[in-house]
Amino acid sequence: MLLVLRGRFVPASFGETGHYRADAVDVVAAQPLRYAGWQVCVECHDSEGAMKSRSFHRTVSCEVCHGPAAAHAEDVESQTPLIPRERGAECLSCHEYLSPRPTGFPQIIERLHNPLQACIGCHDPHDPTPPEVPESCSACHAQIARTKAVSHHLTLECETCHDARAEHRENPRSFLPRKPTAREFCGGCHSENADSPADIPRVDLRDHGERYLCWQCHYPHHPES
Numbered sequence: 696m697l698l699v700l701r702g703r704f705v706p707a708s709f710g711e712t713g714h715y716r717a718d719a720v721d722v723v724a725a726q727p728l729r730y731a732g733w734q735v736c737v738e739c740h741d742s743e744g745a746m747k748s749r750s751f752h753r754t755v756s757c758e759v760c761h762g763p764a765a766a767h768a769e770d771v772e773s774q775t776p777l778i779p780r781e782r783g784a785e786c787l788s789c790h791e792y793l794s795p796r797p798t799g800f801p802q803i804i805e806r807l808h809n810p811l812q813a814c815i816g817c818h819d820p821h822d823p824t825p826p827e828v829p830e831s832c833s834a835c836h837a838q839i840a841r842t843k844a845v846s847h848h849l850t851l852e853c854e855t856c857h858d859a860r861a862e863h864r865e866n867p868r869s870f871l872p873r874k875p876t877a878r879e880f881c882g883g884c885h886s887e888n889a890d891s892p893a894d895i896p897r898v899d900l901r902d903h904g905e906r907y908l909c910w911q912c913h914y915p916h917h918p919e920s
């Protein structure tokens with residue numbers, strides 16, 4: 696009786712290789728391959744492979760970003776892999792700030808880190824080392840740049856008010872830029888007799904908040920009246 700039931704309910708190959716259905720190996724092997732593995736990719740794409748193997752991304756496999764691409768490896772003419780050029784999930788799934796990530800893992804707060812621009816505009820995905828010398832002030836002063844961008848001072852460059860030497864971007868704390876020190880600096884555009892475009896609002900420096908520096912009342916990166 697027990698043997699009859701076993702014949703009905705237990706697969707024939709069960710037990711051949713221990714507590715396991717031996718036929719499962721063939722069933723799984725018959726499924727189409729979706730991932731080729733990076734070893735296959737670099738046979739043809741040796742330059743991307745070489746670059747990545749020396750970079751911070753050496754442990755990140757090609758198909759993490761390019762999607763399952765076994766079909767492409769089989770037939771390069773008609774099957775093309777994904778190329779995630781947009782700013783988005785591919786990078787952020789690993790790099791968006793999450794407190795449980797290991798200490799020291801490079802993380803960013805997406806909302807504040809160079810908003811709206813594609814990640815690959817500044818980071819090569821195959822060698823993402825940040826540019827040695829960041830081009831823009833906003834790379835490090837994102838909050839100030841974002842504030843200024845929606846203020847009355849949106850058309851002013853940072854350098855209009857801060858004399859920042861190139862060394863500041865390489866070694867920020869050792870070469871601090873200058874900040875305005877006197878009311879006359881703002882007066883250069885805003886005083887009644889200033890030689891500046893006519894649509895800039897004017898004040899009389901002699902009796903407008905005369906006992907204080909201008910930025911004790913107006914935040915220079917978002918001035919309001």
Ligand code: HEC
Pocket residue numbers: 731732733735736737738739740757758761764765767768769771775776777778
């Ligand atoms: C047999 C050689 C071969 C293999 C293996 C191969 N590729 Fe390609 N791949 C090519 C060729 C050829 C092109 C087209 C190049 C071109 O037109 O510039 C290409 C193009 C690409 C492109 C660019 C597609 C586009 O739209 O511009 C990506 C991304 C890519 N391959 C990723 C991969 C990944 C990931 C793997 C591994 C899963 C892989 N390739 C495996 C030969 C190969």
Ligand code: HEC
Pocket residue numbers: 733736737740743744747752755756757758759760761778779780785815820821
């Ligand atoms: C971190 C994500 C990421 C990984 C990992 C990655 N790629 Fe890419 N790959 C990209 C992105 C994004 C682009 C588009 C770059 C651009 O347009 O400047 C790209 C572009 C390419 C291209 C097209 C190059 C061109 O300019 O037409 C090829 C080929 C390619 N990758 C192959 C590979 C191979 C092979 C690997 C593994 C050795 C790999 N990639 C690993 C994200 C990645």
Ligand code: HEC
Pocket residue numbers: 751752754755759785786787788789790799800801814815818820823824825
């Ligand atoms: C599967 C996870 C994964 C994905 C997806 C990924 N990265 Fe990375 N990234 C890593 C790892 C791992 C490191 C190396 C961390 C380390 O060395 O401690 C790294 C390092 C970096 C670094 C270097 C940071 C430093 O310390 O200077 C930058 C920049 C970077 N990635 C940007 C990107 C960008 C841009 C993308 C999308 C195109 C991306 N990453 C996608 C895992 C990922």
Ligand code: HEC
Pocket residue numbers: 782783786787790801802803805808809812813814815816817818825826828829830831834835
């Ligand atoms: C305008 C250029 C620019 C853009 C766009 C940009 N980055 Fe960066 N990124 C930098 C610079 C410069 C640094 C180094 C200075 C810093 O930490 O801000 C950096 C640093 C990083 C780091 C390392 C942070 C750390 O603490 O070590 C990661 C990770 C990173 N970026 C990922 C990304 C991702 C993901 C995107 C897209 C969502 C992106 N970046 C968009 C310029 C850029």
Ligand code: HEC
Pocket residue numbers: 829830831832833834835836853854857859863864865867868871872873874
């Ligand atoms: C690589 C990152 C980085 C870049 C790029 C950068 N800064 Fe800075 N900046 C810093 C750091 C770090 C400090 C010091 C902050 C502190 O001490 O709290 C700083 C401080 C400053 C200060 C304050 C000086 C003071 O005495 O309080 C000003 C002003 C400034 N930066 C302006 C700029 C301008 C303008 C640019 C673009 C030309 C720029 N920064 C680009 C990192 C950077």
Ligand code: HEC
Pocket residue numbers: 832833836839840843848851852853854855856857874875910915916
């Ligand atoms: C209209 C002139 C003006 C412009 C434009 C301007 N700043 Fe400032 N900034 C100032 C003044 C004035 C101070 C000193 C404020 C104080 O001491 O309270 C200052 C202070 C700073 C500080 C140090 C104090 C703080 O708020 O963190 C940094 C950093 C800074 N600016 C960066 C920048 C960057 C980056 C830009 C461009 C995105 C910029 N500034 C554009 C006038 C300006």
Ligand code: HEC
Pocket residue numbers: 847848850851855875880881882883884885891894895896909910913914915918919920
């Ligand atoms: C290079 C010229 C220039 C300099 C220098 C300058 N500003 Fe301005 N400021 C402007 C312009 C342009 C506007 C916007 C006028 C408009 O909205 O049409 C403006 C607007 C303002 C406003 C009016 C905001 C409102 O609500 O209408 C205030 C307040 C102000 N700036 C304060 C300052 C202070 C404080 C400083 C010195 C830290 C300063 N500005 C330096 C050009 C300048």
Ligand code: HEC
Pocket residue numbers: 878879881882885886896897898900903904905906907908909910911912913919920
């Ligand atoms: C004691 C605080 C205080 C100080 C200091 C101060 N302001 Fe003002 N400012 C105000 C107030 C309040 C207003 C709005 C009411 C008004 O127009 O008087 C204003 C308005 C303005 C306006 C807008 C005028 C208009 O017609 O829309 C400008 C431009 C301006 N200030 C520039 C400056 C400059 C430049 C300095 C430094 C020389 C400065 N302020 C110093 C408080 C101050």
